[in-house]
Amino acid sequence: MAMPSPDYIAVGSVIIDDIVYPDGRTSMAVLGGGGTHAAYGMVFAGERAGLVGLAGRDLPADIRQRLESDFDTAGLAWTNLPQVRAWQIFEWDGTRNEVFRVAVLEPFMIEPLADGDAVAYPSAAGLTLLREPEYVAGWRARYPEAALLWEPTRAFMLSADRERFLQGLPHADIVSPNLLEAQTMYDTADEVEIMRRLLADGVKIAALRMGELGSLVARSGDERAWHIPAIDVAEIVDVTGAGNTYCGGFVVGWGRKRDLALAGCYGAVAASFALEHVGCARIPANLATEWQRRMAEARAGLREVPL
Ligand SMILES: Nc1ncnc2c1ncn2[C@@H]1O[C@H](COP(=O)(O)OP(=O)(O)O)[C@@H](O)[C@H]1O
Numbered sequence: 001m002a003m004p005s006p007d008y009i010a011v012g013s014v015i016i017d018d019i020v021y022p023d024g025r026t027s028m029a030v031l032g033g034g035g036t037h038a039a040y041g042m043v044f045a046g047e048r049a050g051l052v053g054l055a056g057r058d059l060p061a062d063i064r065q066r067l068e069s070d071f072d073t074a075g076l077a078w079t080n081l082p083q084v085r086a087w088q089i090f091e092w093d094g095t096r097n098e099v100f101r102v103a104v105l106e107p108f109m110i111e112p113l114a115d116g117d118a119v120a121y122p123s124a125a126g127l128t129l130l131r132e133p134e135y136v137a138g139w140r141a142r143y144p145e146a147a148l149l150w151e152p153t154r155a156f157m158l159s160a161d162r163e164r165f166l167q168g169l170p171h172a173d174i175v176s177p178n179l180l181e182a183q184t185m186y187d188t189a190d191e192v193e194i195m196r197r198l199l200a201d202g203v204k205i206a207a208l209r210m211g212e213l214g215s216l217v218a219r220s221g222d223e224r225a226w227h228i229p230a231i232d233v234a235e236i237v238d239v240t241g242a243g244n245t246y247c248g249g250f251v252v253g254w255g256r257k258r259d260l261a262l263a264g265c266y267g268a269v270a271a272s273f274a275l276e277h278v279g280c281a282r283i284p285a286n287l288a289t290e291w292q293r294r295m296a297e298a299r300a301g302l303r304e305v306p307l
Pocket residue numbers: 178179209210211212213214215229230231236239240241242243244246267268271272275
């Protein structure tokens with residue numbers, strides 16, 4: 001019997017990461033890619049996720065098997081291009097530099113186009129989109145009713161790209177930048193000021209991800225934001241993809257409950273699972289009970305912050 005079409009989908013390609021830590025240790029050939037991490041965030045929130053993007057011809061067989069068992073992969077296009085691999089080089093302050101190891105990158109970053117003929121899962125309730133601003137309108141048109149979370153790609157989050165950033169904003173229900181990138185875009189270090197500026201720029205719901213400082217979420221018109229603490233995990237093994245995983249969790253929380261603080265808690269809890277693994281997190285055997293426990297921790301830590 002065919003599985004029902006998933007309600008939540010992650011748009012973004014599969015990337016194989018070769019991770020270099022600041023002390024010189026490496027983790028080679030791990031499953032990565034913003035879309036993949038986001039899809040795990042949806043899985044942690046209890047959904048079967050659909051993955052929409054490109055995969056290369058030489059994707060290792062074990063990774064392909066893993067994708068096919070953990071997700072609905074009907075939305076993945078298997079291209080004849082070499083699989084994208086990237087060095088993820090971390091610095092002590094958490095800065096990450098991504099260096100791609102293949103010559104052909106662009107199709108993985110833009111396809112499938114939202115106005116292409118066939119997009120999988122037309123009835124999705126929510127999606128995460130890791131794309132440059134020019135592509136947000138097209139995905140909105142494809143999914144007029146779904147909760148659309150746009151995670152701006154790092155590469156263009158410079159103040160000089162402000163006009164481009166603004167172009168993507170009106171089409172997303174939720175915009176989730178990371179603090180370092182938003183600081184560059186708005187030229188201020190102050191996270192509350194960044195929240196004000198995001199909302200003034202027309203963001204409907206802002207979810208500002210701040211690493212170990214947790215996240216801030218607010219809606220347009222609100223006079224306060226919610227601060228969601230980072231969840232305590234026994235050991236932080238690798239922060240790669242925590243933000244994407246947060247986004248996957250967030251869009252499920254928002255799609256189900258339409259409660260902002262709760263959606264932020266979904267994001268933080270999803271991200272916490274990502275921190276415990278190199279590359280994409282494994283689905284823990286005790287997911288349901290751990291999810292409940294961590295949700296209780298997140299909710300207990302919620303604080304209001306005046307805007
Ligand atoms: N170093 C960290 N310690 C604790 N929690 C973290 C850490 N890094 C990320 N997280 C958790 O993951 C969430 C998203 O990660 P974040 O670092 O904000 O995004 P990105 O992956 O874009 O850098 C955070 O809001 C927090 O809950």
